[in-house]
Amino acid sequence: MFCSVKSSVVAIILLLVVSLTSVVMGFVLIEYEQLYADVVEDNLTGLSQNVSQELLPILTSTKSDKARQVSIKNVLMPLDAYDSVFQAQVFGIDTKLIKHYVGPAGKKDILRLNQISQIDIPLMEEGIRIADGFMFATKKIGESPFALGYLQLVFDLHGPLSASKFSLLSRTLSTILIATVVVMTIAILLLNRLLQPLSRLSSFTKQIDSAKNYSLRFSAPGKNEVALLGKNINDMLDTINLELEKNKSHTKTLEAQQETMTKLANYDALTGLPNRQFIMDTLRFKLAEAKRNQHDVALLFFDLDGFKSINDSLGHEAGDHVLVEVAKRVNNLMRDGDLVSRLGGDEFLIVPNAEPSEAELTGICQRILETVDQPILMKGVELRVGLSIGIAKAIDANYDLTDLVSNADVAMYRSKSNGRGTYTMFSSDLIEDYKRKLLITNSIAKAIEEQEFTLYYQAKINCDGILMGFEALIRWVHPSLGMISPGEFIPIAEQSGKVPVISRWVIAQVCKEMAVIQTLTDRDLRISLNLSAHDLHAADLYDFVKAQIDHHGIKPSLLEFEVTESAYLESFQSSNECLKQFGDLGCSIALDDFGTGYSSLSYLTQIKIDTLKIDQQFVKEIDYSSRSRLVTSTIIDLAKSLNLTICAEGIESRIQQSYLTELGCDYYQGYLYSKPIPLADLFEVDFNFTREFAEESDVSLRKAENVYSF
Ligand code: C2E
Numbered sequence: 001m002f003c004s005v006k007s008s009v010v011a012i013i014l015l016l017v018v019s020l021t022s023v024v025m026g027f028v029l030i031e032y033e034q035l036y037a038d039v040v041e042d043n044l045t046g047l048s049q050n051v052s053q054e055l056l057p058i059l060t061s062t063k064s065d066k067a068r069q070v071s072i073k074n075v076l077m078p079l080d081a082y083d084s085v086f087q088a089q090v091f092g093i094d095t096k097l098i099k100h101y102v103g104p105a106g107k108k109d110i111l112r113l114n115q116i117s118q119i120d121i122p123l124m125e126e127g128i129r130i131a132d133g134f135m136f137a138t139k140k141i142g143e144s145p146f147a148l149g150y151l152q153l154v155f156d157l158h159g160p161l162s163a164s165k166f167s168l169l170s171r172t173l174s175t176i177l178i179a180t181v182v183v184m185t186i187a188i189l190l191l192n193r194l195l196q197p198l199s200r201l202s203s204f205t206k207q208i209d210s211a212k213n214y215s216l217r218f219s220a221p222g223k224n225e226v227a228l229l230g231k232n233i234n235d236m237l238d239t240i241n242l243e244l245e246k247n248k249s250h251t252k253t254l255e256a257q258q259e260t261m262t263k264l265a266n267y268d269a270l271t272g273l274p275n276r277q278f279i280m281d282t283l284r285f286k287l288a289e290a291k292r293n294q295h296d297v298a299l300l301f302f303d304l305d306g307f308k309s310i311n312d313s314l315g316h317e318a319g320d321h322v323l324v325e326v327a328k329r330v331n332n333l334m335r336d337g338d339l340v341s342r343l344g345g346d347e348f349l350i351v352p353n354a355e356p357s358e359a360e361l362t363g364i365c366q367r368i369l370e371t372v373d374q375p376i377l378m379k380g381v382e383l384r385v386g387l388s389i390g391i392a393k394a395i396d397a398n399y400d401l402t403d404l405v406s407n408a409d410v411a412m413y414r415s416k417s418n419g420r421g422t423y424t425m426f427s428s429d430l431i432e433d434y435k436r437k438l439l440i441t442n443s444i445a446k447a448i449e450e451q452e453f454t455l456y457y458q459a460k461i462n463c464d465g466i467l468m469g470f471e472a473l474i475r476w477v478h479p480s481l482g483m484i485s486p487g488e489f490i491p492i493a494e495q496s497g498k499v500p501v502i503s504r505w506v507i508a509q510v511c512k513e514m515a516v517i518q519t520l521t522d523r524d525l526r527i528s529l530n531l532s533a534h535d536l537h538a539a540d541l542y543d544f545v546k547a548q549i550d551h552h553g554i555k556p557s558l559l560e561f562e563v564t565e566s567a568y569l570e571s572f573q574s575s576n577e578c579l580k581q582f583g584d585l586g587c588s589i590a591l592d593d594f595g596t597g598y599s600s601l602s603y604l605t606q607i608k609i610d611t612l613k614i615d616q617q618f619v620k621e622i623d624y625s626s627r628s629r630l631v632t633s634t635i636i637d638l639a640k641s642l643n644l645t646i647c648a649e650g651i652e653s654r655i656q657q658s659y660l661t662e663l664g665c666d667y668y669q670g671y672l673y674s675k676p677i678p679l680a681d682l683f684e685v686d687f688n689f690t691r692e693f694a695e696e697s698d699v700s701l702r703k704a705e706n707v708y709s710f
């Protein structure tokens with residue numbers, strides 16, 4: 001109701017004025033009533049005195065009753081002049097009523113007149129009494145003890161008092177009303193004056209709210225509450241302004257951070273290329289658009305060949321440098337609108353903008369391969385990397401993003417297995433290949449349970465033709481795929497992280513079969529087994545090997561671990577630590593397939609190996625390639641200078657054997673002597689080749705009896 005302070009204050013003042021006036025008027029009326037009664041009492045006392053004196057001679061006269069009645073009536077008649085007289089009664093000394101006179105008031109109000117007789121006022125007591133709105137004056141006629149009677153006058157106190165009060169009120173009320181109006185007007189004016197700064201303050205805050213301008217200030221002179229409030233509001237505005245400025249700068253920082261975050265979220269920090277998130281979002285959009293318009297989208301997936309070894313041997317700085325350089329070169333080749341992105345690691349995706357023909361796609365791939373084939377210079381050193389590309393098209397993937405990327409990946413893997421540095425267009429038969437890989441991956445665990453793996457052993461001969469040991473090579477007869485070569489399933493197991501399970505099985509099996517193998521000769525025969533890069537990272541491999549050795553009571557020196565150089569270099573540090581443990585235990589370490597994986601030889605001085613196995617690729621070409629002969633002799637010289645034992649593998653001809661013997665090769669392994677054969681068959685074969693080595697001049701080629709296909 002009183003929504004503003006002003007109306008509330010006005011209402012309060014009005015209430016106060018009215019209450020005060022009412023209280024004052026109440027007191028005035030009470031006082032007035034008292035005064036009135038006093039005046040009437042005085043008058044009545046005087047009147048009763050006069051009348052009683054006038055009545056005295058009448059009562060003392062000896063007139064007849066009638067005459068006395070007339071005389072008394074004459075005395076009382078003047079009372080007609082008093083409007084307030086109700087009645088007058090004259091009594092004898094025996095209180096017998098002598099005369100009853102009805103005054104003007106009694107004549108007017110018979111009802112009240114009759115009431116008087118019911119009021120009990122003792123006659124004998126002189127004086128003034130008030131009862132039921134009447135004033136009774138009782139007076140003896142004559143002096144006591146010679147009084148002759150009594151006079152009682154009854155006056156109306158109520159009627160005249162009410163009339164008098166009414167007239168008093170009507171006279172004063174208008175004055176009170178005027179005074180109240182004046183007071184209220186003055187109060188309102190004063191209030192207006194007082195509250196004006198408050199109203200100004202209110203409109204000021206409204207102005208701030210609507211304009212959102214926090215630099216405005218309220219001016220309120222003086223030191224009253226409103227001025228103080230204004231000052232406080234100004235202080236608050238200062239604070240808001242300050243906070244706003246801070247917020248603005250925070251917002252700017254946040255915006256900058258958001259921009260950086262967006263960049264980080266969508267762009268690769270190293271190469272500056274769009275990242276996986278960005279390319280996937282873009283591809284999703286492009287595929288939806290292409291599907292609507294019945295267009296095709298091509299996708300090129302590539303990764304660097306042998307990137308991991310660069311990273312591991314030359315450090316991450318070199319790896320990063322290679323990635324940046326490749327990204328730059330490939331990006332420079334592409335046209336505006338083509339999208340080159342880095343998926344992560346050494347994997348990249350390219351989405352050509354337009355819908356390129358197959359010829360255009362192969363052209364792009366060739367240009368990419370050529371540009372990346374150029375040496376990359378780093379601190380004066382020339383680095384070389386290759387890359388393998390897979391191409392896939394949206395139509396073949398039915399515009400499904402996951403399938404499209406997976407198809408490109410499958411095609412890229414085909415390029416890798418085709419010898420790297422190539423590109424492959426996706427076709428459905430690659431999927432068959434992929435499915436086979438998947439089946440192999442998923443069958444590994446069951447293969448161990450179902451004992452589908454066996455070990456074959458391939459002999460290792462020394463330069464006198466004497467059997468020195470065997471290399472254990474795993475074989476898998478799959479229930480539906482038949483015999484699978486380790487060359488196929490080991491890389492698949494490596495990719496899917498399942499190779500440690502196989503390696504443990506091989507280690508356990510070799511240790512189990514060791515005792516039987518040793519019965520072949522009366523010399524110690526060393527068994528070599530192959531480890532993968534994954535095994536070298538497994539922290540508990542050493543414990544496992546140690547437990548197997550202890551369990552089967554094997555001499556550690558009879559075990560040799562073969563590790564390819566790429567596996568070794570994949571994680572140089574952990575490989576070194578792992579193989580050092582085996583070395584300390586007494587086992588030998590051989591670097592397998594040497595010469596194929598890596599071009600830098602500097603790491604050879606930093607690793608702890610006993611034997612270097614020349615890859616069969618060089619051995620194979622000894623017959624006809626002078627280059628391979630040169631490489632082989634260089635490797636053997638190098639190994640000798642490093643005090644390493646040399647083992648040549650893949651020897652199939654006496655020419656190869658002769659050449660290797662000439663160079664001083666220590667161990668010989670190949671079909672020329674024996675193919676890998678199962679344990680049981682080892683006892684059927686004669687592993688004595690001393691004659692062949694003695695007859696070095698006999699160059700007639702002796703082909704090994706190929707009894708086993710593996
Ligand atoms: P590797 O360790 O270099 O083994 C030598 C491979 O060359 C064997 O192939 C062997 O059968 C083959 N070989 C030996 N002499 C000749 C020859 O005179 N001519 C020809 N053409 N080939 C010869 P295999 O058994 O198919 O093994 C292939 C590769 O699979 C192995 O190469 C090794 O890297 C891997 N592997 C085999 N068994 C295991 C295993 O138990 N664990 C792991 N991690 N890898 C294994």
Ligand code: MG
Binds near residue numbers: 530592
């Ligand atoms: Mg090997």
Ligand code: MG
Binds near residue numbers: 593649
């Ligand atoms: Mg090898």
